[in-house]
Amino acid sequence: MAGGIAALAVGAALTAGCSTKPATAPVGASAPGGATTKIAVVAAENFWGSIALQLGGTHVTAASIISNPDTDPHSYEATPNDAKLIARARLFIQNGIGYDTSWAPKLVSANPASGRDVLTVGDVVGLKDGDNPHQWYSHDSVDKVIDAITAEYKKLDPADAAYFDTQKQTFETTTLAPYNQLESDIKATYAGTPIGASESIVSPLADTLGLKMATPYSFLKDISEGNDPSVADKTAIDSQIKGKQIKVYVYNSQNSTPDIAAQVAEAKAAGIPVTTVTETLAPAGATFQDWMVAELQGLKSALAQATGH
Structure with a gap:
């Protein structure tokens, strides 16, 4: 798959090179109309992407690479569009723990971008390849990932730290209330x-x-x-x-x-x-x-x- 990843990287670079805007604008910079640049978030899987989007609210944009219920993340093959998403992301969230490690880290390495953070769920919850990767079914692990994503947002956009704290509190106590109950x-x-x-x-x-x-x-x-x-x-x-x-x-x-x-x-x-x-x-x-x-x-x-x- 290495050749395919390299080709995707070239394609993403060409696409970015044709653009008149930087691939990764600085978070918190002023955009036309006085708006604040949103944090571009990309998640390898849509369950983490859904959480990331709700925690970020109006201050982030979020896209997920794997969103088709019929797709097996274990054997996923990256596409040119995935490379474009990764190249422009300020925060990339991958599961790790052997779940998406055959493609996600390679895609990140093949599409370098300054200022991009990578959050690996396995690192957050203290698990490694060979352990059970399905941590979105663990309430404790989900709590830890919520904390980690919020911390990333506050790091990337410190001026809006209070907003992200409010988003987190609302998500945990109100949005997730039926799930918790x-x-x-x-x-x-x-x-x-x-x-x-x-x-x-x-x-x-x-x-x-x-x-x-x-x-x-x-x-x-x-x-x-x-x-x-x-x-x-x-x-x-x-x-x-x-x-x-x-x-x-x-x-x-x-x-x-x-x-x-x-x-x-x-x-x-x-x-x-x-x-x-x-x-x-x-x-x-x-x-x-x-x-x-x-x-x-x-x-x-x-x-x-x-x-x-």
């Missing part, structure tokens, strides 16, 4: 309930909600990374489903392998409620909180059906 309700009612899952994307959510993940983590990780799970793991999961050792089965509908399709069918046949999550915002235009609330409501309904309360 649903998580609290599920944890209070269903903590300790055993569930099964199709891949590791569900693990941070289960940890946040206090649910007991019965599926072997080795299986969850294999499916997430596109590897063939072991026979022993598949046998264990079949036994869990047939023996109704799990109350609910949660699967990523964007990554349904033949093994997962079989498990979903087995769970339904056994009378075990099945609910879904997705890898990226669904629908693509949803906000982070609307997406999460819809998934949490689905999980809560499945748990209620399974437990009778």
Whole structure:
């Protein structure tokens, strides 16, 4: 992919060179009409992009590279438009933790720009390649990323620090209130309930909600990374489903392998409620909180059906 990245860099440079405006105007500089230049933010994935846009409000512009629910971030191939976005960004947000590391850092390096900051979620939450990358399903990690994005905005535009503090407070206490309440309700009612899952994307959510993940983590990780799970793991999961050792089965509908399709069918046949999550915002235009609330409501309904309360 190195040759492709280099070509994208050349294309972005040519595009920037034809422009009469600098690719990255200084934040806080006066624009025509006395307006203040907005911070140009680009996120590798749209769930972080949604949060970044809402935290920045009228003081930022935000674009996300991966916004199609059918796109697999693990194997994404960068485009010339991605290179243009990166070249003009003042803040680039990437997930890291092995999730987008095959393309995002290379795209940044191939399109250098002075004054650009790069925020890597893995660094923010203290995780590395090989750890679970799906940290947008962890409430604690989301809180840390909110703090980190706000700190970046205040660094890039210190004159508007008070505005960003207000945005953060509103987002955390008002905008995310339904999301926060649903998580609290599920944890209070269903903590300790055993569930099964199709891949590791569900693990941070289960940890946040206090649910007991019965599926072997080795299986969850294999499916997430596109590897063939072991026979022993598949046998264990079949036994869990047939023996109704799990109350609910949660699967990523964007990554349904033949093994997962079989498990979903087995769970339904056994009378075990099945609910879904997705890898990226669904629908693509949803906000982070609307997406999460819809998934949490689905999980809560499945748990209620399974437990009778």
